[in-house]
Amino acid sequence: MKIDSRFQTRPNTTICLTIDGEPVMAKSGDTVAAALLAHSGNASRLTGKGSPRTAFCMMGVCFDCLVEVDGHPNVQGCMTQVRERMAIRKPKGFRTLSGDTEDA
Amino acid sequence: MPDVDIIIIGAGPAGMAAAATAANEGAKVLLLDEQPQAGGQIYRNVENNVGNSVDANAVDYLGKDYTAGNSLVQALEHSNITVKFGATVWRLDEGPRVVWSQNGISQVSLAKHVLLATGAQERPVPFPGWTLPGVMSAGASQILMKTSSLLPRDAVLAGSGPLLYLIAAQMIKAGAPPKALVETQTLKMLLGASRYFPRALLAAPTLFKGLSLLGKIKAAGVKRYTSASSFRAIAEDDGSITFSFDSKGRRNSLSTPLLLTHQGVVPSTHMSRASGISHEWNELQGAFQPITNEWGQTELQGFHVAGDGAGIGGAETAKAAGRLAAFDILYQLSHLSQNSRDQKSKIDRKAFNRALSIRPLLDALYAPLPEFLSPPDETIVCRCEEVTAAEVRQSLNLGAHGPRQVKTDIRAGMGPCQGRMCDLTVRGILVASGAKPSPARARSPIKPIKLGELANLKIPEDSL
CATH class of the missing domain: 3.50.50.60 (FAD/NAD(P)-binding domain)
Known part of the structure; x- marks a missing residue:
């Protein structure tokens, strides 16, 4: 993947969070889904069949933005505001009831 | 009380x-x-x-x-x-x-x-490749502009409807003009819509706003394609999207980091x-x-x-x-x-x-194309459960005659979005096969909640 982001780079990113352990800067007022899209053009999750997905509707309808947030699985990224030191993990595979999707 | x-x-x-x-x-x-x-x-x-x-x-x-x-x-x-x-x-x-x-x-x-x-x-716009990273709804990109000052990079806007023009004009003003505007409405749709024009004159200021949006898009020199159909998106190795479509008898192909589609709400x-x-x-x-x-x-x-x-x-x-x-x-x-x-x-x-x-x-002029109501076989219809149009058609051949049977048979609509992204497409395929389906059933909880939250729910006695 060579596309860093499908969006223009923004000034004033002041919130520090992690995505799969990697430190990433986001903007105050961002949703988790917006922060993921701003950071990378890559998938934010893999489906049960292993297909890459990113947020699609940004308004809580499509559930394609599901990620793990601070250990809680299946969180709607577009409905969740970023916080300082938030730990986001990208789900890989079928939805599970517990967090830590690497074991899924 | x-x-x-x-x-x-x-x-x-x-x-x-x-x-x-x-x-x-x-x-x-x-x-x-x-x-x-x-x-x-x-x-x-x-x-x-x-x-x-x-x-x-x-x-x-x-x-x-x-x-x-x-x-x-x-x-x-x-x-x-x-x-x-x-x-x-x-x-x-x-x-x-x-x-x-x-x-x-x-x-x-x-x-x-x-x-x-x-x-x-937004009406779901299913076509082969619409689930790929780099394909989003146009409304989603507008939400990102409103909430995160996140501006698209060389995006292609594809589809139809007043919102598509508004977003194009906002992108131009923001210094992030779309690379191209690919419109699905046809001359036939324009002629069919013309009988609603006299009534629309009652909302003349809205009509003028629409014309002024089109003027801004024209002035910015955004490349426009009309009568577009047969949408297809594929992902290249570098993550970019190759978007191909027919327009006026020719197959066109555009490379973009971000394909934004819209067919009304x-x-x-x-x-x-x-x-x-x-x-x-x-x-x-x-x-x-x-x-x-x-x-x-x-x-x-x-x-x-x-x-x-x-x-x-x-x-x-x-x-x-x-x-x-x-x-x-x-x-x-x-x-x-x-x-x-x-x-x-x-x-x-x-x-x-x-x-x-x-x-x-507006409804007649910017109606969704039939190919988005009943998409080609390889198209994913239900994004949550990854069910294709071919599987829905196969389910109909096996005797399903309504959304409930299709859901029970192949899980279309059974994922976390609860059919919000596939109800209309399953219906479109049913209609194309000659059925007259009733609305898909929606049941509480209409958004997923945790079982623990349900167990902790206190119901006031006088409301029972």
């Missing part, structure tokens, strides 16, 4: 206008919305953007029609209005009784009356369907809508619906509809006499009819 007079669900133009109207007449209102601020999708984050000096140019490129929504948000500062944000309603019962979740805790609220103002969602009806309100098919708008009278009253005692959730009319229509519904509810709760309801609502009735007069023209 009811907690309040009226619970309004949704703080978009209809819900906000209704809340202020009811509060000004002395009714106690509880306004619930899933988002962190009032505004709905159209005025999303408007209060923050208007008051923001860091990204001051956002209000500039989003435009005056957007910032005008701030007055509705400010009107919610009223001692009779309690607003709860991050509040997801997941069940409605007769009573009326509203069950909603906030911060992982669910609770029951009782009211004398409920107004559903749940708005619209449809009412969000999960809540109204799950509460047992009857729905009807609106042929011109190609969507189901709750059956209401001229005030938004449904057949279910104590439930009104207003705004795009009752049928697509746009923000101006929604504001008027919200006020009309509020006046009627106030009359039913004996806050107003029938005569004063009729007197006070005269202006809004006029505004409602005027704003709505342009819709038939």
